[in-house]
Amino acid sequence: MRDAAPTTIYLKDYQPFGFDVENVELTFDLHPTKTRVKSRISFVPKPGAPAQIFLDGENLTLISARIDGTSVQPVISAEGLTCAVPDAPFLWEAEVEIDPENNTALEGLYMSNGMYCTQCEAQGFRKITYYPDRPDVMSVFSVEINGPHPVLLSNGNVISTSRAHAKWHDPWPKPAYLFALVAGDLVAHSDSFVTASGRNVDLNLYVRPGDEGKCAFGMRALKASMKWDEEVYGREYDLDLFNIVAVDDFNMGAMENKGLNVFNSSAVLASPETSTDENFLRIEAIIAHEYFHNWTGNRITCRDWFQLCLKEGLTVYRDSQFTSDMRSAPVKRITDVIDLRARQFPEDQGPLAHPVRPESFQEINNFYTATVYEKGAEVIGMLRCLVGAEAYGKALDLYFERHDGQACTIEDWLKVFEDTTGRDLSQFKRWYSQAGTPRLTVRDAWYNGTYILSFTQNLAASETTPDPQPQVIPIVTGLLSPSGEEVVPSQVLEMTQATQSFTFEGLKERPVPSVLRGFSAPVVLESELAADHTAFLLAHDTDPFNRWEAGRSLARASLLKMITEGAAPDPAYLDGIHAVMGDATLDPAYRALMLNLPGQSDLVKSLCDMGETPDPQAIWEVCRAMSHVQAERLQDILPALFDAHQVTEPYEPNADQSGRRSLANAALRLVSLIDGPDRARAQFTSADNMTQQLSALGVLLRINEGADELAAFEQQWKHDRLVMDKWFGMQVIHADPDKTAATAARLTEHPDFNWKNPNRFRAVMGSLAAHHAGFHYADGQSYDLMADWLIRLDPVNPQTTARMCAAFQTWRRYDDRRQQKIAAALDRILATPGLSRDTTEMLTRIRG
Numbered sequence: 046m047r048d049a050a051p052t053t054i055y056l057k058d059y060q061p062f063g064f065d066v067e068n069v070e071l072t073f074d075l076h077p078t079k080t081r082v083k084s085r086i087s088f089v090p091k092p093g094a095p096a097q098i099f100l101d102g103e104n105l106t107l108i109s110a111r112i113d114g115t116s117v118q119p120v121i122s123a124e125g126l127t128c129a130v131p132d133a134p135f136l137w138e139a140e141v142e143i144d145p146e147n148n149t150a151l152e153g154l155y156m157s158n159g160m161y162c163t164q165c166e167a168q169g170f171r172k173i174t175y176y177p178d179r180p181d182v183m184s185v186f187s188v189e190i191n192g193p194h195p196v197l198l199s200n201g202n203v204i205s206t207s208r209a210h211a212k213w214h215d216p217w218p219k220p221a222y223l224f225a226l227v228a229g230d231l232v233a234h235s236d237s238f239v240t241a242s243g244r245n246v247d248l249n250l251y252v253r254p255g256d257e258g259k260c261a262f263g264m265r266a267l268k269a270s271m272k273w274d275e276e277v278y279g280r281e282y283d284l285d286l287f288n289i290v291a292v293d294d295f296n297m298g299a300m301e302n303k304g305l306n307v308f309n310s311s312a313v314l315a316s317p318e319t320s321t322d323e324n325f326l327r328i329e330a331i332i333a334h335e336y337f338h339n340w341t342g343n344r345i346t347c348r349d350w351f352q353l354c355l356k357e358g359l360t361v362y363r364d365s366q367f368t369s370d371m372r373s374a375p376v377k378r379i380t381d382v383i384d385l386r387a388r389q390f391p392e393d394q395g396p397l398a399h400p401v402r403p404e405s406f407q408e409i410n411n412f413y414t415a416t417v418y419e420k421g422a423e424v425i426g427m428l429r430c431l432v433g434a435e436a437y438g439k440a441l442d443l444y445f446e447r448h449d450g451q452a453c454t455i456e457d458w459l460k461v462f463e464d465t466t467g468r469d470l471s472q473f474k475r476w477y478s479q480a481g482t483p484r485l486t487v488r489d490a491w492y493n494g495t496y497i498l499s500f501t502q503n504l505a506a507s508e509t510t511p512d513p514q515p516q517v518i519p520i521v522t523g524l525l526s527p528s529g530e531e532v533v534p535s536q537v538l539e540m541t542q543a544t545q546s547f548t549f550e551g552l553k554e555r556p557v558p559s560v561l562r563g564f565s566a567p568v569v570l571e572s573e574l575a576a577d578h579t580a581f582l583l584a585h586d587t588d589p590f591n592r593w594e595a596g597r598s599l600a601r602a603s604l605l606k607m608i609t610e611g612a613a614p615d616p617a618y619l620d621g622i623h624a625v626m627g628d629a630t631l632d633p634a635y636r637a638l639m640l641n642l643p644g645q646s647d648l649v650k651s652l653c654d655m656g657e658t659p660d661p662q663a664i665w666e667v668c669r670a671m672s673h674v675q676a677e678r679l680q681d682i683l684p685a686l687f688d689a690h691q692v693t694e695p696y697e698p699n700a701d702q703s704g705r706r707s708l709a710n711a712a713l714r715l716v717s718l719i720d721g722p723d724r725a726r727a728q729f730t731s732a733d734n735m736t737q738q739l740s741a742l743g744v745l746l747r748i749n750e751g752a753d754e755l756a757a758f759e760q761q762w763k764h765d766r767l768v769m770d771k772w773f774g775m776q777v778i779h780a781d782p783d784k785t786a787a788t789a790a791r792l793t794e795h796p797d798f799n800w801k802n803p804n805r806f807r808a809v810m811g812s813l814a815a816h817h818a819g820f821h822y823a824d825g826q827s828y829d830l831m832a833d834w835l836i837r838l839d840p841v842n843p844q845t846t847a848r849m850c851a852a853f854q855t856w857r858r859y860d861d862r863r864q865q866k867i868a869a870a871l872d873r874i875l876a877t878p879g880l881s882r883d884t885t886e887m888l889t890r891i892r893g
């Protein structure tokens with residue numbers, strides 16, 4: 046049945062809840078299709094509280110309800126219940142029945158491979174029982190679980206356990222979205238951690254039997270995160286127990302439930318044989334992210350869902366600091382910016398644009414976006430850049446001291462910075478309220494020893510931001526002499542006006558500027574500086590980010606000229622890359638990044654900005670051609686790079702080894718374009734870890750050579766779901782554009798294409814969307830295939846369906862024929878009877 050007409054919820058309409066919740070007691074009698082949930086909730090009316098209470102509740106069968114022991118008959122709707130209540134404290138008791146086994150949406154209490162688990166953020170708790178399901182209602186929870194399972198878990202500390210029964214108590218008041226319950230036949234990988242103040246914390250990572258061998262790395266990452274948060278933010282863990290559970294069916298990466306984090310198994314299980322270096326890196330970051338939420342999210346939570354960036358932007362910022370400290374800071378920064386440009390920029394520059402703090406939504410699950418998370422983190426990085434590291438530390442200390450135990454807003458967050466620094470942050474706050482990526486243009490001038498850098502900022506008007514105002518942009522800038530010495534070290538130019546100039550005196554010769562170092566603001570930089578500066582910066586910049594950025598700019602400019610003018614590849618780019626690749630003093634991971642080309646959808650955007658109509662196939666061909674030219678130009682050093690960076694020690698997923706592997710594999714990819722498949726075949730056969738095995742397979746598929754290896758890989762790994770996700774994804778990612786849709790379609794017929802599992806669905810459909818030229822192949826088959834599968838998945842799992850709709854968000858960038866085909870696909874999905882609120886909202890926004 047179609048959801049009721051969608052209602053839009055506005056930030057400006059926020060009203061506090063009329064009641065305090067002093068205490069919540071829940072009892073679960075687990076049953077796959079008939080779980081009973083009893084609740085005993087103590088409500089205390091606030092002054093002026095209404096005479097009726099509204100409790101959220103969805104898909105619940107109410108068995109009984111009592112107030113202070115007397116039966117009541119509430120009015121029940123699809124969204125919840127309304128009941129008359131006394132104007133004094135009262136005890137609400139209810140019993141409901143729910144059906145976890147048929148809960149395929151994976152929100153609320155559901156089952157995954159025979160195990161019970163919950164996902165309550167953002168609004169899943171209302172699918173468990175009637176409750177004021179909003180983050181500003183915080184309470185202390187006690188939970189009793191009855192069910193025939195060896196492991197029965199909830200938040201906080203264990204009070205008692207016996208066969209088929211467990212009692213839990215969480216002393217920290219929390220909103221319902223942090224509630225969790227897990228029950229099943231699980232095994233624990235255990236360890237412990239002693240906090241700075243001497244508290245012993247038991248740590249458990251619960252997994253399905255058979256996965257015990259994939260826990261060690263996650264546990265190490267957890268302990269490293271706990272230590273880091275103590276050392277860097279002064280934050281200690283606050284319970285005697287910290288549990289993590291791995292589940293196979295999960296819509297997102299992981300969830301920070303208090304004391305009981307639930308993880309998508311892909312975000313925690315790892316072993317050298319089954320996981321790549323990238324997987325290890327991602328797992329370390331997600332473990333840290335969820336752990337850091339204990340303070341930024343749980344102890345201090347959000348007043349309402351419009352404030353989501355309060356916890357997410359800050360926690361992403363913190364986990365990126367952690368990764369920078371554990372590994373290479375420049376490499377982390379570069380990969381974050383690549384990711385920001387690939388995921389957040391298209392969102393900010395298209396029909397899904399919204400401010401970091403949105404002001405309205407229909408379905409909150411649609412706002413767990415790159416803008417809220419990653420741009421939210423960039424905004425914090427800018428704030429730290431403007432006030433300095435020391436002031437940032439003081440502001441955070443005040444934030445934790447002032448707001449511990451509260452549900453807060455962005456205003457509270459900015460106020461601690463204002464109070465500790467004396468700054469007025471009202472203009473800075475526009476980063477939270479204005480959607481879109483500012484364009485920053487830079488030009489320079491040199492008169493009699495005075496050097497002037499002039500900037501103009503420009504933010505396009507959009508539906509959410511019709512009248513954009515100038516933002517505060519920290520532009521970290523250094524100046525180099527023509528011989529490559531740094532004559533003015535990095536400093537922050539604080540831009541507050543639409544157009545602004547900065548003057549440098551006392552220079553002997555006209556310098557070469559290096560602006561926006563470290564990508565100090567999430568803007569699109571348009572340079573009107575001399576073109577030869579870029580090659581100079583690629584050779585000499587002391588800022589590793591900008592040095593990489595120079596290489597990327599040259600690559601982009603060259604590719605665009607190849608596409609639009611049929612030009613030959615730029616020799617300055619190729620020479621610059623050759624010099625960098627041959628420089629053994631540079632970190633191998635950094636050099637590997639230098640070889641990558643800009644994303645093909647990035648090039649689409651540049652072409653649109655130039656007034657050109659992009660042709661995805663031509664872009665794909667030009668990128669291929671550029672790879673060949675790279676391989677030829679580097680031919681003299683590639684075999685040596687490959688050989689010199691082989692790792693001969695036992696596999697470790699650390700920065701040093703993974704950096705060497707990434708450079709060796711980048712070299713392998715290029716050298717195989719010229720020398721053919723032999724090296725990659727040998728590597729595939731001899732590999733003792735997944736990084737080497739999978740990169741060899743990718744290289745082979747890319748040169749249309751990997752059929753036997755693909756079959757061998759399937760044989761070897763068919764018992765391992767996470768590895769098989771890679772097998773599914775690889776074939777789509779490496780298909781030629783004219784075969785991408787057919788490859789994906791064929792894979793959906795595979796007996797192991799369990800499309801109700803989000804990881805497997807994404808392995809095929811997410812890879813289809815990520816294959817730019819394949820997704821946009823002229824026959825439109827990919828659009829139709831995607832539409833077919835979105836229509837099929839929507840009634841089963843609206844959240845995952847809605848997220849996948851973003852594949853179409855850039856559709857207006859293409860030619861009329863493609864637009865017509867996409868419009869037809871979108872309209873077909875939108876016309877599906879009973880389409881979920883999630884998907885309807887996404888597609889109506891995209892369709893425009």
Ligand code: 0A1
Pocket residue numbers: 164166167296297298299300301334335357410413844
């Ligand atoms: N808070 C989690 C992400 C998350 C959000 C929503 C979910 O279900 C709708 C699940 C997880 C995080 O930031 O890691």
Ligand code: ZN
Pocket residue numbers: 334338356357360
């Ligand atoms: Zn988070």
